[in-house]
Amino acid sequence: MTQKGTWMVKEGFAEMFKGGVIMDVTTAEQAKIAEEAGAVAVMALERVPADIRKAGGVARMASISKIKEIMEAVSIPVMAKVRIGHIAEARILEALGVDFIDESEVLTPADDKYHINKWDFKVPFVCGARNLGEALRRIAEGAAMIRTKGEAGTGNVVEAVKHMRTVMDEIRMVQNMPDEELVTFAKNIGAPVNLVAKVKELGRLPVVNFAAGGVATPADAALMMMLGADGVFVGSGIFKSKDPAKMAKAIVMAVTYWNDPEMLLKISEDIGQPMEGLEIEELDVKLQERGW
Ligand SMILES: O=C(CO)[C@H](O)[C@H](O)COP(=O)(O)O
Numbered sequence: 001m002t003q004k005g006t007w008m009v010k011e012g013f014a015e016m017f018k019g020g021v022i023m024d025v026t027t028a029e030q031a032k033i034a035e036e037a038g039a040v041a042v043m044a045l046e047r048v049p050a051d052i053r054k055a056g057g058v059a060r061m062a063s064i065s066k067i068k069e070i071m072e073a074v075s076i077p078v079m080a081k082v083r084i085g086h087i088a089e090a091r092i093l094e095a096l097g098v099d100f101i102d103e104s105e106v107l108t109p110a111d112d113k114y115h116i117n118k119w120d121f122k123v124p125f126v127c128g129a130r131n132l133g134e135a136l137r138r139i140a141e142g143a144a145m146i147r148t149k150g151e152a153g154t155g156n157v158v159e160a161v162k163h164m165r166t167v168m169d170e171i172r173m174v175q176n177m178p179d180e181e182l183v184t185f186a187k188n189i190g191a192p193v194n195l196v197a198k199v200k201e202l203g204r205l206p207v208v209n210f211a212a213g214g215v216a217t218p219a220d221a222a223l224m225m226m227l228g229a230d231g232v233f234v235g236s237g238i239f240k241s242k243d244p245a246k247m248a249k250a251i252v253m254a255v256t257y258w259n260d261p262e263m264l265l266k267i268s269e270d271i272g273q274p275m276e277g278l279e280i281e282e283l284d285v286k287l288q289e290r291g292w
Helices: 007-017 028-037 049-055 063-075 085-096 132-140 158-175 179-189 193-204 219-228 244-256 261-269
Strands: 023-024 041-044 079-081 100-104 123-127 144-146 206-211 232-234
Touching: 023 028, 028 041, 028 063, 028 244, 028 261, 041 063, 063 079, 063 085, 063 144, 079 085, 079 232, 085 100, 123 132, 123 261, 132 158, 132 193, 144 158, 158 179, 158 193, 158 219, 179 193, 219 232, 219 244, 219 261, 232 244
Parallel strands: 023 041, 023 232, 041 079, 079 100, 100 123, 123 144, 144 206
Antiparallel strands: none
């Protein structure tokens, strides 16, 4: 019997992306570049985060025609973003038949208190997190995949590193915690105790955890894998670089060969000019602060 939208299917689908790169794309042409480079999925959106930053204003779910154009162009899974808490955008994307929904801080939040109850949907969701508590709250709401937030659109990997290190540190802490401390720890990080206990049992998050936000070179992508990411999301780092096709392939290779310095050297030799980066201290808006 075919089962659609069960937890096992959603979580298992996310598992299939492990060791891969998911690329933000804004056109059918970019989607084809991503597919040819070996992306495991694409994320359809109106603008990459660096351009969302520049444009300002309210960033919403991409237009349906844009998402359709991308879905028709490639055979790999297509993800698309909705605003935090925007149940209607999510219902529309589910009706459209996208493969995954990203409830993303990169778009302007629609609800200043609540995320979507993702259990209500058959389509799986990925959500951003900066620490274990945030990750487990999203999983409690039904997210089948987590990505650390980083600071999208900056080409600066420092926040992605901070968030991945924080999550991994907290997981190590939980692993070494006596059971009698779990309830108080769960209260302090604002996470359900059953999920904290699950983290202790598994020694990892109960769903896959990708890195995102600010990855701009093959070395950045390899670094995130070294820190324990299951895979990497890249947006601006590819399509704001001088040679997106080359950069896309190099980042895919780097995620595969993250533990092989000789290969990383070869991969990094001829990648063209990476995107320009931004200092975090100089940002007017920190996208990572959206979501709670
Ligand atoms: O929100 C995302 C993940 O779903 C973006 O794809 C990701 O954060 C892109 O960031 P950047 O443009 O810095 O690579």
